[in-house]
Amino acid sequence: MIVDAHTHICATDLERYPLANPNSSYRPTAEGSAEVLRARMQEAGVDRAFTITPGYYGWDNRYPLGALEGNGDWLAVGVLIDPLSPQAPRELEDCIRRGACGLRIQQHLFYHEGLDNPAITPLWAAAAELGLPIDVNATHEEYPEVERRIKEFPQTTMILDHCGYVSGGVLGPQKNTVAPVLELARYPNVCAKLTFIGLASEEAFPFRDVHWMVREVVDAFGPERCMWGSNFPVSLRQPRMTCTQAVELFAEAIVLSREEREWILGGTAQKLWRWTQ
Numbered sequence: 001m002i003v004d005a006h007t008h009i010c011a012t013d014l015e016r017y018p019l020a021n022p023n024s025s026y027r028p029t030a031e032g033s034a035e036v037l038r039a040r041m042q043e044a045g046v047d048r049a050f051t052i053t054p055g056y057y058g059w060d061n062r063y064p065l066g067a068l069e070g071n072g073d074w075l076a077v078g079v080l081i082d083p084l085s086p087q088a089p090r091e092l093e094d095c096i097r098r099g100a101c102g103l104r105i106q107q108h109l110f111y112h113e114g115l116d117n118p119a120i121t122p123l124w125a126a127a128a129e130l131g132l133p134i135d136v137n138a139t140h141e142e143y144p145e146v147e148r149r150i151k152e153f154p155q156t157t158m159i160l161d162h163c164g165y166v167s168g169g170v171l172g173p174q175k176n177t178v179a180p181v182l183e184l185a186r187y188p189n190v191c192a193k194l195t196f197i198g199l200a201s202e203e204a205f206p207f208r209d210v211h212w213m214v215r216e217v218v219d220a221f222g223p224e225r226c227m228w229g230s231n232f233p234v235s236l237r238q239p240r241m242t243c244t245q246a247v248e249l250f251a252e253a254i255v256l257s258r259e260e261r262e263w264i265l266g267g268t269a270q271k272l273w274r275w276t277q
Contacts, residue, residue, distance in 0.1 A: 003269035004049040006229025020058025032233035034067035072276035078102030089126035106137035116145040140180040167200035185220035206253035223263035
């Protein structure tokens with residue numbers, strides 16, 4: 001069973017699914033529908049996928065939740081909820097009733113307070129009460145705040161999206177590093193998404209110059225707490241790598257044991273999310 005642990009499905013119909021900020025340049029630039037994702041998965045030999053509402057929709061989860069109809073055997077959905085909304089716990093519960101099985105919390109885009117802000121604790125607590133894994137989309141600079149949440153909710157699985165942006169750019173450090181990620185490996189409720197490779201590398205596929213980063217994360221967390229993801233739609237997020245190549249990285253190119261490959265390519269994700277059909 002191969003499971004893509006990080007995708008973002010989207011519609012190009014901006015009238016039906018409008019941008020939260022119509023003036024933003026952050027918007028769909030490639031076809032990323034559920035149907036296209038399924039086609040790319042079949043090409044790459046992927047059985048299931050976890051998708052997260054794209055940030056450009058703000059707190060509007062209608063498209064990914066709607067895509068669950070008839071696709072629950074292969075698609076699972078994580079949602080975005082306004083952390084400062086007084087109704088955040090109730091809104092999360094409503095999404096769960098509609099089929100969602102995960103939550104992503106992030107500071108960037110439409111929420112600009114700290115991740116340990118007491119005002120957003122009710123959302124963290126609601127996810128914990130519901131037994132949801134939380135994808136934490138945070139930078140290394142935010143990891144002290146993330147660590148406080150990890151300690152506050154030790155029974156809740158926290159997933160480090162993109163390992164906190166390990167490379168130079170707007171969100172990442174100037175020099176590649178996974179050191180802050182490794183510091184959080186001591187907490188058994190923390191998992192790592194190995195979705196940074198194409199962006200961190202200065203080489204062409206298979207990006208051998210950053211394989212050492214994967215090795216360090218896997219050694220620190222153990223493969224049962226690591227997972228891969230294509231970051232579909234690839235042409236939007238990782239233009240240097242196709243979905244098939246994203247699978248090949250962990251199936252062949254990166255030196256891993258058979259057991260490590262099995263966990264990273266699907267075993268870990270199978271434990272975290274549910275497919276309903």
